[in-house]
Amino acid sequence: xxxxxxxxxxxxxxxxxxxxxxxxxxxxxxxxxxxxxxxxxxxxxxxxxxxxxxxxxxxxxxxxxxxxxxxxxxxxxxxxxxxxxxxxxxxxxxxxxxxxxxxxxxxxxxxx
Amino acid sequence: xxxxxxxxxxxxxxxxxxxxxxxxxxxxxxxxxxxxxxxxxxxxxxxxxxxxxxxxxxxxxxxxxxxxxxxxxxxxxxxxxxxxxxxxxxxxxxxxxxxxxxxxxxxxxxxxxxx
Numbered sequence: 464x465x466x467x468x469x470x471x472x473x474x475x476x477x478x479x480x481x482x483x484x485x486x487x488x489x490x491x492x493x494x495x496x497x498x499x500x501x502x503x504x505x506x507x508x509x510x511x512x513x514x515x516x517x518x519x520x521x522x523x524x525x526x527x528x529x530x531x532x533x534x535x536x537x538x539x540x541x542x543x544x545x546x547x548x549x550x551x552x553x554x555x556x557x558x559x560x561x562x563x564x565x566x567x568x569x570x571x572x573x574x575x
Numbered sequence: 576x577x578x579x580x581x582x583x584x585x586x587x588x589x590x591x592x593x594x595x596x597x598x599x600x601x602x603x604x605x606x607x608x609x610x611x612x613x614x615x616x617x618x619x620x621x622x623x624x625x626x627x628x629x630x631x632x633x634x635x636x637x638x639x640x641x642x643x644x645x646x647x648x649x650x651x652x653x654x655x656x657x658x659x660x661x662x663x664x665x666x667x668x669x670x671x672x673x674x675x676x677x678x679x680x681x682x683x684x685x686x687x688x689x690x
Contacts, residue, residue, distance in 0.1 A: 497678070499681075504686075505683060505684075506579075506666055506668075506681030506682050506683050506684050507618075507666070507668075507679075507681040508681070509678045509679075509680075512678065553618065562608075562620065562623060562631065563620075563679055565617075565618050565620075567617045568617055568618065
């Protein structure tokens with residue numbers, strides 16, 4: 464069975480500051496991990512995913528995430544926040560039969 | 576590719592009416608998912624199909640909800656009768672099986688309001 468916990472339902476940062484969104488997972492098998500972003504009134508869009516190999520994964524819009532097996536974490540970071548990054552972010556783990564288990568989401572606010 | 580297409584984008588109906596939501600997955604994808612998103616419950620998986628066959632409908636809230644996939648390019652989610660608590664955004668997503676590596680591609684959603 465798989466599960467995802469996103470720490471912090473709301474995160475607020477200043478424009479230009481570091482973005483850190485936390486995700487911890489539980490999986491009975493080696494996990495495939497995903498970050499999705501949802502802009503207002505839109506569907507979810509893939510930011511990045513970890514499958515195997517390099518543990519630091521780079522995605523779109525300057526985001527990256529690092530898979531840490533020992534910590535069962537897959538935190539999302541961006542060095543410098545932009546106003547356009549304001550959105551809701553979902554961490555997900557791949558389960559059986561192509562099914563994804565999503566976290567509860569983290570709403571990111573970027574202040575000018 | 577046009578991506579996942581959902582219709583209608585917005586639906587307002589009265590309690591007791593039948594509502595049908597439609598989805599066209601990305602051509603060639605073999606998995607289709609229906610999700611519901613609300614403020615209270617977040618993103619919930621309702622049902623998913625593989626090669627047009629329902630695999631897991633454990634997320635369907637009750638018998639008022641039904642979903643079909645008559646062919647690889649079309650799926651419906653029906654609510655009959657609708658209730659105010661069904662108000663939510665309903666997303667359809669599709670993917671192509673790659674042993675768990677696949678990305679789910681989401682449609683823009685249908686925003687349903689039941690009065």
